Amino acid sequence: xxxxxEVIVFAEYHEDxxxxxxxxxxxxxxxxxxxxxxxxxxxxxxxxxxxxxxxLFRYGAQKVVVFDDKRLARFDxxxxxxxxxxxxxxxxxxxxxxxxxxLGRSLAPRVAAALNTGLTAxxxxxxxxxxxDIIQVRPAFTGNIIAYIKTRTKPVMATVRYRVFKAKKLNxxxxxxxxxxxxxxxxxxxxxxxxxxxxxxxxxxxxxxVVACGRGLKRREDIEMIEELAxxxxxxxxxxxxxxxxxxxxxxxxxxxxxxxxxxxxxxxxGISGSPQHLAGMRNSKIIVAINIDPSAPIFKIADYGIVGxxxxxxxxLIEEIKRRRKTRG
Amino acid sequence: MxxxxxxxxxxxxxxEKVKFDTKTGRIDRSSAPGETNPFDLNALETAxxxxxxxxxxxxxxxxxxxxxxxxxRDAISRGADRAILLSDVKFAGADTLATSYTLACAIKKxxxxxxxxCGEKTVxxxxxxxxxxxxxxxxxxxxxxxSELRKVSRxxxxxxxxxxxxxxxxxxxxxxxxxxxxxxxxxxxxxxxAKLRARKAKIEVWNAKDLSEIGNLSRFGVSGSPTSxxxxxxxxxxxxxxRILRGExxxxxxxxxxxxxxxx
Numbered sequence: 001x002x003x004x005x006e007v008i009v010f011a012e013y014h015e016d017x018x019x020x021x022x023x024x025x026x027x028x029x030x031x032x033x034x035x036x037x038x039x040x041x042x043x044x045x046x047x048x049x050x051x052x053x054x055x056l057f058r059y060g061a062q063k064v065v066v067f068d069d070k071r072l073a074r075f076d077x078x079x080x081x082x083x084x085x086x087x088x089x090x091x092x093x094x095x096x097x098x099x100x101x102x103l104g105r106s107l108a109p110r111v112a113a114a115l116n117t118g119l120t121a122x123x124x125x126x127x128x129x130x131x132x133d134i135i136q137v138r139p140a141f142t143g144n145i146i147a148y149i150k151t152r153t154k155p156v157m158a159t160v161r162y163r164v165f166k167a168k169k170l171n172x173x174x175x176x177x178x179x180x181x182x183x184x185x186x187x188x189x190x191x192x193x194x195x196x197x198x199x200x201x202x203x204x205x206x207x208x209x210v211v212a213c214g215r216g217l218k219r220r221e222d223i224e225m226i227e228e229l230a231x232x233x234x235x236x237x238x239x240x241x242x243x244x245x246x247x248x249x250x251x252x253x254x255x256x257x258x259x260x261x262x263x264x265x266x267x268x269x270x271g272i273s274g275s276p277q278h279l280a281g282m283r284n285s286k287i288i289v290a291i292n293i294d295p296s297a298p299i300f301k302i303a304d305y306g307i308v309g310x311x312x313x314x315x316x317x318l319i320e321e322i323k324r325r326r327k328t329r330g
Numbered sequence: 331m332x333x334x335x336x337x338x339x340x341x342x343x344x345x346e347k348v349k350f351d352t353k354t355g356r357i358d359r360s361s362a363p364g365e366t367n368p369f370d371l372n373a374l375e376t377a378x379x380x381x382x383x384x385x386x387x388x389x390x391x392x393x394x395x396x397x398x399x400x401x402x403r404d405a406i407s408r409g410a411d412r413a414i415l416l417s418d419v420k421f422a423g424a425d426t427l428a429t430s431y432t433l434a435c436a437i438k439k440x441x442x443x444x445x446x447x448c449g450e451k452t453v454x455x456x457x458x459x460x461x462x463x464x465x466x467x468x469x470x471x472x473x474x475x476x477s478e479l480r481k482v483s484r485x486x487x488x489x490x491x492x493x494x495x496x497x498x499x500x501x502x503x504x505x506x507x508x509x510x511x512x513x514x515x516x517x518x519x520x521x522x523x524a525k526l527r528a529r530k531a532k533i534e535v536w537n538a539k540d541l542s543e544i545g546n547l548s549r550f551g552v553s554g555s556p557t558s559x560x561x562x563x564x565x566x567x568x569x570x571x572x573r574i575l576r577g578e579x580x581x582x583x584x585x586x587x588x589x590x591x592x593x594x
Contacts, residue, residue, distance in 0.1 A: 015495060074498070077462065078471050102494050106474035109426065109459040113466035118427060118556030121457035136557075139565065141454055142345045148561035190471035190503035197490055197497040205494070209593065233593055251513055257453070258369075258512050266593055276346055287591060289584060290572070303572045305587060307580045317581045322594060325585070 002132060004036040005094035005155070010084065010107070011044040011056055011064070012099050014075065018052070020206075021099035023059045023167035025160055028126060029097050030060030030170070035128045036094060041065060043087060045080055047073035053178045058169050063177040071185055075103050078189035081110040086183065088115060093155045095134055097126070100159035108159050118151035120158045142257050143280040162205065163263045200252050202236050209235025209266045210285070212255055213243065214278070216271015216292065216311050220248045225315050226270060232322050238262065240278050256281035271311045274299030291315070333386030333484065334443045335377040338433055338464070339370040339405060341398035342454045350564065366401040369449025371408070371517040372510050376447050378409035379515065380482050387411040389440060393421055393432055399533050407520035407528035414440070420538035420551050426455070428554035430463035435545035436536060437468060445487070446507040450475055458509065465507040473500050477513040 007029045012019040026042065033040040042061040044053055046068065053064040067083045088096060088111070096111070098104040100122040112119035124146075125137035134156045136149045151157070204210065211230040213223065223237065230237045238255040239248070255262050257280040267285035272278060274290075274297055282288070283302050290303035291311050300306045307314055347362035377388045390405040392398045393416040402413035416436055424432065437443065446465070451458035458474070465472035477497065478490035484504070491498045492511055502508070520528070538550055548554060575583050588594050 102475050105458050106462055109462035110466045113463040119459060120557055121459055144350055146563045146565050147559045149557050150560050151557050153556035192501040194499040194501055197499045199496040300572045306572045306574045308576050321581055321585050
C-alpha cells in the first residue's frame with residue numbers, strides 16, 4: 001500500500017460542549033488511520049477551548065490542533081472555512097471527516113469548494129478497499145438506494161451521519177500533542193451572529209425513546225395521550241409532517257426527511273401509515289413498534305412489532321397497563 | 331440598480347412515485363414525471379416576498395435536461411422574471427462540485443445580484459452542498475438553514491438560522507447566499523392567469539460554450555466531478571419481519587416485549 005496522509009477529524013464544539021458526533025468521528029477515524037498506517041488529528045475551533053482538547057485523546061486522536069479566538073465563539077462558516085482550508089493546505093491529509101450536523105453541512109461544502117476537492121454527504125460508512133482507496137457509503141433518493149462513492153482528488157472529504165458509528169474510549173491514546181495555532185483571521189466576513197434567539201425545547205435526534213403520532217390522531221388535544229405514554233417510557237413525542245403542517249405540534253417534533261432524522265432504541269409509531277418521507281427519518285431505529293388500524297400500512301413493512309387496531313383503544317390500555325405494573329412493583 | 335435575487339432550482343424525479351430497478355439499483359426516470367425540488371419552492375417564495383417588499387427582479391436558473399424547462403416555466407408563473415436553463419451533455423454527470431462551479435459561472439455571466447436563495451437540499455441528491463459550494467465559488471458569505479427572514483434592506487439582511495439545538499439571529503452583508511428550510515414559508519400556488527402568461531415566456535438556454543469565456547470547460551460535468559459512484563445497492567429493507575399482534579392479548583404481549591428489552 002502507498003504511503004497515506006493523515007486522517008483529520010473536525011471536532012464540533014458548540015455552546016460549551018462537544019457535539020457527540022465528534023467522538024463517533026474520532027472512533028471511525030482511528031480505525032481508518034490504523035488501516036492506512038497514519039496519524040489521527042483532531043481540529044478544534046472555538047473560544048476558550050484549549051482545555052477541552054485533551055478530551056479527544058481518549059477516542060484515538062494523537063494530536064489536536066486548536067484555533068482559539070473570541071471571534072470563533074459562534075459559528076461563522078467563512079471564518080471556520082478559512083482556518084480549515086489553511087490547515088489542510090499545510091498538512092495535506094488523506095481524509096477529512098466532518099459531522100453531518102447542520103453546522104457540519106454548512107461548513108464542509110465551503111471547505112471542499114475552496115480546496116476544489118470532492119465531498120460526500122451524510123455517509124453511513126467509510127471503508128478502505130484492497131487498493132487503499134477510501135470508499136464512502138451513503139443513502140440517496142430518500143434512502144431508496146445506497147451508493148458507494150470514490151473520490152479521485154485529495155483530500156477525500158465526507159460528512160458523516162450522527163449516531164451511525166459507536167464512540168469508543170481507548171486506553172491506548174490517553175495523551176497526545178496539543179498544538180495551539182495563532183492565525184490572522186479575515187477582518188470582516190460579512191456574517192455577524194447577533195444572538196441566540198431561542199433554545200429548542202427538545203432535541204429529538206438525541207432521544208433514546210420516541211413515541212410518534214400521525215394522521216391517525218383525530219383531534220389536537222389527543223396529543224396529550226401520546227405525551228403521557230412518552231413520559232411514562234422516559235421518551236419524547238415525535239410527529240409526522242401532516243400534524244406539524246396542521247400546526248398541532250411544533251416543527252421541533254417532526255420526524256422525517258424534511259424534519260429530523262432519528263435513530264432511537266425504541267420508536268413507537270401511533271397512527272402513522274409510513275410515507276417514504278417519514279420512513280426516511282426513522283427506519284434506522286433499533287426497535288420499531290407500529291400501531292395502526294390499516295393492516296396494509298407501509299409502516300408494518302419496517303416495524304419489528306405491529307399492533308393492528310384502533311390507537312384510541314390500544315394506547316389508553318398500554319398506559320393503564322404500564323401504570324398498573326409500576327404500582328405493583330412499588 | 332434594483333434589487334436582484336437569483337434562485338437556483340432543480341428538476342427532480344418524484345421520489346414518492348419513481349421506480350427503482352431492483353437489480354441495478356438505478357432509478358427509472360421514465361417511471362414518474364419530474365417536478366421542481368420541493369425545497370426550491372420555498373426559496374422562490376422567499377424571493378417573491380422580498381420582491382413584494384423591495385421591488386426588483388428574480389432570476390431562476392436550473393442546470394438539467396431539456397425537461398427542466400417545465401420547472402422554469404412554473405417558477406415564472408410563481409413570480410420569477412427571467413429564467414435560464416443550463417443544458418448541455420457537457421454538464422451531465424456532475425457531482426456537487428461541478429454543479430456549483432457551473433452555476434457560479436452562469437451567475438458571473440448574469441453579472442449583478444444582491445441575494446442568492448437556495449432550498450436547503452434536494453430530494454434526490456439530499457446533500458445540501460450546492461448552496462454553500464456556490465457561495466464559496468462566488469466569494470460571498472452564506473448562512474444555511476434559514477427558517478425566517480427578519481429584515482431585508484438594500485445592503486444587509488437579518489435571518490433566523492435553525493441550528494438543531496437552537497435558533498440564532500444572524501446579520502449578513504449583501505451580496506450573500508442563504509439556504510432556506512421548509513419552515514420559512516408556505517409556497518403559494520400560481521394563478522391561472524400567471525400560468526397562461528408563463529406558457530408564453532421566453533426561457534433562455536445556455537450551453538457549455540456560452541460559459542466558456544468565464545469558466546474552465548474541464549470543470550463541468552463528469553470531467554469536473556471528483557466523486558463518482560462505483561456501486562449502487564438497495565438497502566436491505568426486509569431484514570426483519572414484523573410480528574403482527576392482534577386482539578385482546580396484543581397490549582399484554584407488547585408490554586412483555588418492552589419489559590424484556592428493558593424499557594419498563
